[in-house]
Structure formats: structure tokens, C-alpha cells
Amino acid sequence: MRGCPNGCRFCHAGIYYRPMRVKNKNLIIEEIDHLVFDAGYREVSLNSLSSADFPEVSSLLDILNERYKGFNVSFQLPSLKVNAFSLDILEKLSKIRKSGLTFAV
Ligand code: SF4
Structure with missing residues (x-):
């Protein structure tokens, strides 16, 4: 998300990068496929200014966990607003491997 x-x-x-633009989920998966299967990465950051505000973050994490569960790939949300974060997201992020979280208060 930009x-x-x-x-x-x-x-x-927040002002400079207006308007907010949400990346298509299929494009995100396509790019992660390239990183994991072609480049060998096992840690993927889902970057944006406020990652938990991505409209479909929960379903995206479900898809990513299902798709990459056999490859030991961990996902990170590096920029989280505390009030947009939920235990549901935390559980999904720690399903395969523990990963780092960064909160902005
Ligand atoms: S939530 Fe964070 S990134 Fe978004 S406008 Fe506020 S300070 Fe900026």
C-alpha cells in the first residue's frame, strides 16, 4: 500500500504520498512468489506507512500462510499503528515462524 x-x-x-493506493493482492502474491521461488528469500516485509490499515490484511495473511507454509517463510509488518493492530493479525504473523513487529504509538 502506498x-x-x-x-x-x-x-x-502521510500527506506527501496521497492519495492512498492499495496494491492488488494478486500482484503482491506474484511478487512474493518471485522473491521466494526465484531469489530464495525466507523473510518478507509487507511494507507501507501503516501496514495494518491495508484493507484485506487479514485475508492476505491467510493466503500467504497457506501458500508458503511448506517453505518456512516468515512475514513482517514493519509499521503498525497500535489501534489498527489485532490479535488475529499477530496469530497469523507467528503461524510459520516468529517475526519482528514495529509499533508506532
Ligand atoms: S498513521 Fe503514521 S504514516 Fe499514517 S499519517 Fe499517521 S503518522 Fe503518518
């Missing part, structure tokens, strides 16, 4: 739906007044990135 941009952020929150529009905090103090945040340069």
Missing part, C-alpha cells in the same frame, strides 16, 4: 488513510497532521509522509 500512502496512508489516517492523514495525521504532523506526518509529512
Whole structure:
């Protein structure tokens, strides 16, 4: 996802990267396929200004866990707003391997 739906007044990135644009789930999976199967990566970061605000983050994590469960691939959400984060997301992120979380308060 590029941009952020929150529009905090103090945040340069939130303003500069407007309008918010959500990447297609199939394109994300296609890019991760390339990273995992062609380049051999086993850690993937789902980057954006506020990753938990991605509209389908929960279903995307379900798909990714199912697709890569045999390859020991871990997924990270490096930029999480505390109030957009849920235990459901945490469980899905730690399903295959433990990974890092970074919170913004
Ligand atoms: S949630 Fe974070 S990235 Fe989004 S506008 Fe606010 S400070 Fe910026």
C-alpha cells in the first residue's frame, strides 16, 4: 500500500504520498512468489506507512500462510499503528515462524 488513510497532521509522509493506493493482492502474491521461488528469500516485509490499515490484511495473511507454509517463510509488518493492530493479525504473523513487529504509538 502506498500512502496512508489516517492523514495525521504532523506526518509529512502521510500527506506527501496521497492519495492512498492499495496494491492488488494478486500482484503482491506474484511478487512474493518471485522473491521466494526465484531469489530464495525466507523473510518478507509487507511494507507501507501503516501496514495494518491495508484493507484485506487479514485475508492476505491467510493466503500467504497457506501458500508458503511448506517453505518456512516468515512475514513482517514493519509499521503498525497500535489501534489498527489485532490479535488475529499477530496469530497469523507467528503461524510459520516468529517475526519482528514495529509499533508506532
Ligand atoms: S498513521 Fe503514521 S504514516 Fe499514517 S499519517 Fe499517521 S503518522 Fe503518518
